[in-house]
Amino acid sequence: MACTCSEAYNFAAGPAMLPAEVRRQLAEQLGHAAAGGVPLLEQPFTGAGFRGLMEETEALLRNLLGIPDDYAVLFMQGGASAQFALLPLNLLAAGQGAAYVETGHWARKAFVEACRHAPVRRAASGAVTGYTSVPDPTDWRVPADAGYCHLTSNETGNGLQMQDFPQLPVPLVADMTSDLLTRPLAVERFGAIYASTQKNLGVAGLCLVIIRRELLRPPRPGLPSAFSYAVLAEQNSRFNTPPTLALYCANRMLRWVAERGGVTAMAALCRQRSRLLYDCIDASALYRCAVRPDQRSAVNVCFELRDRPLSAVFFGQAEAHGLHHLQGHSALGGVRASLYNAMPLEGVERLVDFMREFESRHG
Ligand SMILES: *Cc1c(COP(=O)(O)O)cnc(C)c1O
Secondary structure, eight states, rough: OOOOOOOEEOOOSSOOOOOOOHHHHHHHHHHOOSTTTGGGSSTTTTHHHHHHHHHHHHHHHHHHHHHOOOHHHHHESSHHHHHHHHHHHHHTTOOOOOOEOSSSSHHHHHHHHTTTTTOOEEEEEEETTTSSSSSEEEEOOOOOSSSEEEEEETTTTTTOOOOOOOOOOEEEEEETTTTTTSSOOOOOOOOOEEESSSTTTSSSOOOEEEGGGGGOOOOTTSSSSGHHHHHHHHHHTTOOOOOOOHHHHHHHHHHHHTTTTTTHHHHHHHHHHHHHHHHHTTTOEEEOOOOOOOGGGGSSEEEEOOOOOOOOHHHHHHHTEEEOOBBBTTTTTTTTEEOTTTOOOOHHHHHHHHHHHHHHHHO
């Protein structure tokens, strides 16, 4: 079936869609040099031009999230998945353990990788509910001598989002890859926060780490200097060449968010988009969302068709309507609509119209 519609919408979980304006800026940057000069991406990363870009990027992030001065902001490579190993290697003393809250696919990945490097333990698991709700924090088992407690603020594949964060006797460390900058955040409640940029902050290749300085410790034997939080903090993330293109893109994304009212405005739009879609699902006899209503993600809306074999038809026709990449995570199946900051409301309206029409024909 040919697409008869004017615009296509990309609901991919990541790499995710960029705002048209950021895409344009990227094309411009790659397309030609600034008048008479050398393009930013071809300048030495230690020179004034690129340093300026990094400093502005950090300042924008600090402003938007209200990051206190006693936190360092690091620009790293290797994605969030590298952080799964780098957290225990950087934050724990030899032999020290940490606690992990297993809320779904990504929390489990973080836990399994950490197990390779330190004696970490599950503090709680949502497996008993099929990861449709967050284990009650009063039931988390966090040893007093744990180096930190790890959590995943938004489970990108399960469609589950933590709404508040407990006060614990050990530092909270959070994977916020899929919901950083989609809502206001009390950074001072966390020891460390990390996020890959290909979801809400541009293209792949960069991972932000926001960390309380008192948690920095000299690299232990076996930890490459390029992946030491202390070394990167000391050298302003210029120990070696940073991912220049991804940094440029994150900078323009942060500007874009700031120009649109910051994280409070982003959160309001997030709620508006996701409510439209959840209301459609809840009013339907064909679609079903199993996640506990008050913990449903405002960013990754995960649901399924009660008539499972119909899913392939659903994806095919959605595609023909210009609604792309609605397949759920490959390990989990189902339908997933990722509604990051760049997704316009019209994209969700189009999806909801399509879903209603699809149900009236197939329901
Ligand atoms: C996408 C994602 C990751 C993986 O990020 P990579 O950059 O591919 O390593 C980790 N955690 C969460 C919550 C994610 O959404």
